[in-house]
Amino acid sequence: xSKTIRLGTRPPYPITVVKLFKKSGDAIxxxxxxxxYSFKWTxxxxxxxxxxxxxxEQTTIVTWDSPADGDLKQWLIKxxxxxxxxxxxxxxxxxxxxxIQFQGLCAICGKDMTExxxxxxxxxTERAPISMVHDQTNLTVSTVQAQRTxxxxxxxxxxxxxxxxxxxxxxxxxxxxxxxxxxxxxKDPDNPNHDSVKDxxxxxxxxGGPRGVARGCWYYIKMRPGLEQFLRRVSELYELHxxxxxxxxxxxxxxxxxxxxxxxxxxxxISRDENGNMFSKxxxxxxxxxxxxxxxxxDRADVWPRNRPNLIKVSPYDFFKGIGDINSSFxxxxxxxxxxxxxxxxxxxxxxxTPKANTAIAAVAEKSSALDExxxxxxxxxxxxxxPVLAQRQVEEQERTLxxxxxxxxxQLLQEQLDKEDEEADKATTQSEDGSDTPPSSPPHHRHQVxxxxxxxxxxxxxxxxxxxxxxxxEYDRKRALHRASSNxxxxxxxxxxRVLEGLKSKxxxxxxxxxxxxxxxxxxxxxxxxxxxxxGFGAAIVPKIRRDVxxxxxxxxxxxxxxxxxxxxxxxIRIVNQDWLAACFSQWRIVExxxxxxxxxxxxxxxxxxxxxxSDANETDDAxxxxxxxxxxERRILRIKAPVPRLKLVGANxxxxxxxxxxxxDDEDDGDIEDVEDEDVLPDDINDGQLSPIDGLKTFNWxxxxxxxxxFLASGSDDDDDDDDDEDDADTMDTDAxxxxxxxxxxxxxxxxxxxxxxxxxxxxxxxxxxxxxxxxSRDGTSVAKKLRRTISVADQGWADxxxxxx
Amino acid sequence: MFFLHNLERxxxxxxxxxxxxxxxxxxxxxLKDVEGTCAGxxxxxxxxxxxxxxxxRILPGSGLAEFxxxxxxxxxxxxxxxxxxxxxxxxxxxxxxxxxxxxRLFVSSHLMPDEIQYDANxxxxxxxxxxxMVIEPGTHVRVKIIGLRTEVGEMWAIGSIxxxxxxxxxx
Numbered sequence: 017x018s019k020t021i022r023l024g025t026r027p028p029y030p031i032t033v034v035k036l037f038k039k040s041g042d043a044i045x046x047x048x049x050x051x052x053y054s055f056k057w058t059x060x061x062x063x064x065x066x067x068x069x070x071x072x073e074q075t076t077i078v079t080w081d082s083p084a085d086g087d088l089k090q091w092l093i094k095x096x097x098x099x100x101x102x103x104x105x106x107x108x109x110x111x112x113x114x115x116i117q118f119q120g121l122c123a124i125c126g127k128d129m130t131e132x133x134x135x136x137x138x139x140x141t142e143r144a145p146i147s148m149v150h151d152q153t154n155l156t157v158s159t160v161q162a163q164r165t166x167x168x169x170x171x172x173x174x175x176x177x178x179x180x181x182x183x184x185x186x187x188x189x190x191x192x193x194x195x196x197x198x199x200x201x202x203k204d205p206d207n208p209n210h211d212s213v214k215d216x217x218x219x220x221x222x223x224g225g226p227r228g229v230a231r232g233c234w235y236y237i238k239m240r241p242g243l244e245q246f247l248r249r250v251s252e253l254y255e256l257h258x259x260x261x262x263x264x265x266x267x268x269x270x271x272x273x274x275x276x277x278x279x280x281x282x283x284x285x286i287s288r289d290e291n292g293n294m295f296s297k298x299x300x301x302x303x304x305x306x307x308x309x310x311x312x313x314x315d316r317a318d319v320w321p322r323n324r325p326n327l328i329k330v331s332p333y334d335f336f337k338g339i340g341d342i343n344s345s346f347x348x349x350x351x352x353x354x355x356x357x358x359x360x361x362x363x364x365x366x367x368x369x370t371p372k373a374n375t376a377i378a379a380v381a382e383k384s385s386a387l388d389e390x391x392x393x394x395x396x397x398x399x400x401x402x403x404p405v406l407a408q409r410q411v412e413e414q415e416r417t418l419x420x421x422x423x424x425x426x427x428q429l430l431q432e433q434l435d436k437e438d439e440e441a442d443k444a445t446t447q448s449e450d451g452s453d454t455p456p457s458s459p460p461h462h463r464h465q466v467x468x469x470x471x472x473x474x475x476x477x478x479x480x481x482x483x484x485x486x487x488x489x490x491e492y493d494r495k496r497a498l499h500r501a502s503s504n505x506x507x508x509x510x511x512x513x514x515r516v517l518e519g520l521k522s523k524x525x526x527x528x529x530x531x532x533x534x535x536x537x538x539x540x541x542x543x544x545x546x547x548x549x550x551x552x553g554f555g556a557a558i559v560p561k562i563r564r565d566v567x568x569x570x571x572x573x574x575x576x577x578x579x580x581x582x583x584x585x586x587x588x589x590i591r592i593v594n595q596d597w598l599a600a601c602f603s604q605w606r607i608v609e610x611x612x613x614x615x616x617x618x619x620x621x622x623x624x625x626x627x628x629x630x631x632s633d634a635n636e637t638d639d640a641x642x643x644x645x646x647x648x649x650x651e652r653r654i655l656r657i658k659a660p661v662p663r664l665k666l667v668g669a670n671x672x673x674x675x676x677x678x679x680x681x682x683d684d685e686d687d688g689d690i691e692d693v694e695d696e697d698v699l700p701d702d703i704n705d706g707q708l709s710p711i712d713g714l715k716t717f718n719w720x721x722x723x724x725x726x727x728x729f730l731a732s733g734s735d736d737d738d739d740d741d742d743d744e745d746d747a748d749t750m751d752t753d754a755x756x757x758x759x760x761x762x763x764x765x766x767x768x769x770x771x772x773x774x775x776x777x778x779x780x781x782x783x784x785x786x787x788x789x790x791x792x793x794x795s796r797d798g799t800s801v802a803k804k805l806r807r808t809i810s811v812a813d814q815g816w817a818d819x820x821x822x823x824x
Numbered sequence: 825m826f827f828l829h830n831l832e833r834x835x836x837x838x839x840x841x842x843x844x845x846x847x848x849x850x851x852x853x854x855l856k857d858v859e860g861t862c863a864g865x866x867x868x869x870x871x872x873x874x875x876x877x878x879x880x881r882i883l884p885g886s887g888l889a890e891f892x893x894x895x896x897x898x899x900x901x902x903x904x905x906x907x908x909x910x911x912x913x914x915x916x917x918x919x920x921x922x923x924x925x926x927x928r929l930f931v932s933s934h935l936m937p938d939e940i941q942y943d944a945n946x947x948x949x950x951x952x953x954x955x956x957m958v959i960e961p962g963t964h965v966r967v968k969i970i971g972l973r974t975e976v977g978e979m980w981a982i983g984s985i986x987x988x989x990x991x992x993x994x995x
Binding site: 116118119120121122123124125126127128130149150151152154155157161165168169172176277278279282283 | 904914915916917918919921928930931932934935944945947948949961969970971972973980981982984
């Protein structure tokens with residue numbers, strides 16, 4: 017292969033070619049002199065002592081050395097020519113273009129590429145910068161070679177009329193956890209979860225797995241329902257690749273479970289170890305030249321920043337409730353979850369998990385937040401990929417989360433919680449047929465199960481993939497017909513699958529105008545949120561306010577009473593649905609029948625006669641902004657008047673009973689932030705009838721006693737603020753069992769006080785000494801809080817979720 | 825190529841091991857530290873015997889004793905042009921990786937006979953000439969080393985199966 021060599025930037029232009037040492041056809045060696053050139057420069061000459069110097073022009077002749085090996089084909093310069101700037105000077109036939117390199121060695125000629133060649137301006141290792149092999153990072157190829165390999169691949173795919181499909185593992189086709197409870201349930205046929213977990217596969221990682229407590233732990237892998245047929249059918253249309261954020265050992269173990277005879281994935285498995293990036297995945301890692309024939313299925317869109325068009329977002333498979341993705345601790349916390357997925361799992365499927373257990377799930381998820389913060393901080397400022405310290409730290413963090421799962425056993429806790437609720441429900445039904453306390457439609461003599469195997473996503477996903485494949489090849493055939501290509505494969509008419517996918521998706525919800533309420537945090541531009549992008553991608557229009565032409569209002573069933581609901585209730589054409597409708601639409605790629613998702617508006621929010629006039633028409637501009645329409649204010653007043661309603665109840669679409677805060681103001685606020693929602697949930701259930709707010713209970717509180725205690729605390733703590741251990745402080749704020757901690761704390765203060773009074777100067781020095789460590793301990797606050805929190809949880813096994821939420 | 829090589833190494837011993845069987849301990853530690861490592865150009869395969877364990881010297885500051893041990897070891901130094909037997913462990917469109925004892929080799933598709941082609945549709949993907957040669961993970965191959973590179977504690981090689989009697993081994 018011939019290559020044109022340039023003179024390079026080093027010669028001091030302009031130069032004059034003096035002599036060419038080699039002629040066409042000669043073999044040339046690297047660093048061998050090939051020609052001679054001269055250049056002019058000025059030099060100060062004369063007597064420096066007497067300062068009688070003058071400038072004199074000098075001419076110097078130097079040689080130009082070959083930067084590469086090979087045969088000289090042709091000179092592009094002549095003797096005597098004056099060259100004013102860098103340009104091509106000769107054409108050579110290179111001995112080897114070093115297009116494939118393995119660990120600094122050229123894999124074609126065996127030369128060491130790390131050798132420094134002073135005649136060349138670039139290093140030889142830069143000739144092969146692309147790493148495109150699944151299971152190795154030290155094999156790199158040149159752009160040309162990458163192009164060639166990819167053309168081969170596309171040709172092969174076109175011949176067999178396939179596409180490439182990159183499959184994520186965790187929460188997309190499987191759900192993994194390491195909670196040992198699963199293993200116990202598998203062995204215990206009496207357990208209500210036995211049926212669900214009996215086909216859960218498990219494996220151990222000998223090496224490459226986590227260390228510490230989690231070492232040698234069992235990984236439990238639940239395959240998404242229908243996975244086997246799904247993969248089998250899809251593999252006829254697509255060539256499958258695995259791309260996971262787990263380690264290599266993990267990825268291979270899972271691949272062995274999902275695909276025991278390696279028919280589906282073969283060796284096309286790439287993991288975190290080879291990805292080269294802790295925070296994002298990139299199709300360019302596998303398909304560096306063209307992603308025109310690659311489709312991705314993943315449950316997270318944010319890890320594919322560069323390949324959104326090729327992505328089919330799958331609703332996350334959450335079988336082991338509250339576990340999440342065990343391999344994503346590195347990644348920033350996911351923003352894209354519809355609240356239903358995390359906290360309202362029961363809403364559509366009815367009798368599944370009761371609200372109380374939901375708070376428990378949320379709490380389990382919450383516990384990893386310190387870690388998430390770390391990850392999000394790291395992820396925020398464009399992570400330095402090669403930072404080994406950060407990487408190491410994150411690996412350790414991940415190990416810690418894994419350990420926590422083994423120790424805390426979140427699943428067991430959830431099941432205990434459920435069992436307890438069942439017992440209560442049993443009692444309630446036997447005592448009175450009041451009905452208000454029973455979870456809806458619960459068969460009383462049957463223990464509820466935490467784990468339910470009722471996911472249907474793959475069915476729809478298969479339909480989408482089949483449709484996409486058909487649309488793609490229709491497009492290809494059409495283009496090929498235009499080109500009138502003779503052969504059966506025509507690389508030039510390969511359409512971009514991203515475009516085809518967009519075209520398909522945008523038809524899915526075309527014509528709908530959607531208003532969201534209570535779903536997106538306030539102050540966040542919905543267009544930047546994942547949910548917004550998805551809606552637009554599916555062809556729906558997002559409308560900020562209720563208008564006459566709005567077709568759907570999506571309500572967060574955790575926050576059922578917003579202004580928008582009231583407004584929408586007055587327009588009969590607006591279908592008010594809960595967020596699961598949206599999830600169903602996203603997963604089925606069509607406007608799903610609203611029936612099962614219809615949202616029962618609170619009676620007080622139902623339209624009052626004569627109010628309908630206030631809703632803006634479609635042609636009105638949306639810039640009304642913060643101005644509140646007048647009607648809600650009036651309604652609020654009405655609500656106020658009948659304020660002391662005893663316990664409002666809302667019966668959701670699923671029949672689930674929900675308790676409402678009586679304070680209508682906070683509900684009216686706006687489609688508020690999600691945190692608000694959580695706060696509402698956290699309210700204790702046992703507020704007495706007729707009580708307006710939870711702090712009303714304080715009316716009967718003995719304030720004198722509290723004042724005394726505070727006084728005592730201030731008196732004793734005044735001089736030892738600094739040396740008071742921060743951990744202890746945290747414990748006090750965290751621990752709700754005040755009776756347990758207060759005596760010990762008192763004792764401690766007394767002891768310190770006596771010390772201090774004993775020797776004033778000594779006390780001062782200790783104080784000084786202690787300021788430093790106390791500072792450092794406060795910087796570790798986050799972890800210590802988490803530790804305390806964990807201890808609290810593990811100690812109080814009964815009603816632990818309540819404790820936790822109150823502690824928060 | 826294998827050699828019997830006389831080598832020397834300084835072994836340090838923690839004071840808690842000082843005692844009668846000190847020399848045995850020194851030898852054990854030597855075996856543990858040295859066997860199976862890559863020392864520059866060669867791998868130390870096995871230590872035959874030790875001779876000349878020097879008297880221990882206490883290192884100032886740490887209290888460790890340092891012994892200078894002379895030993896004789898079987899070493900393997902791969903050379904360019906050497907033919908070795910290896911086991912393939914990973915196959916991709918650019919070539920395949922193989923392991924010859926401690927040495928990791930890569931054989932690129934350019935260094936194979938022309939009739940051997942990559943077959944991506946096979947399970948697992950393989951290099952094959954559609955006759956007797958099938959190279960997939962686990963296949964024993966005879967490879968000629970054409971390039972070597974070492975870094976501290978590591979060595980890599982480029983191999984070729986383009987030549988007579990190279991390639992798949994019929995076992």
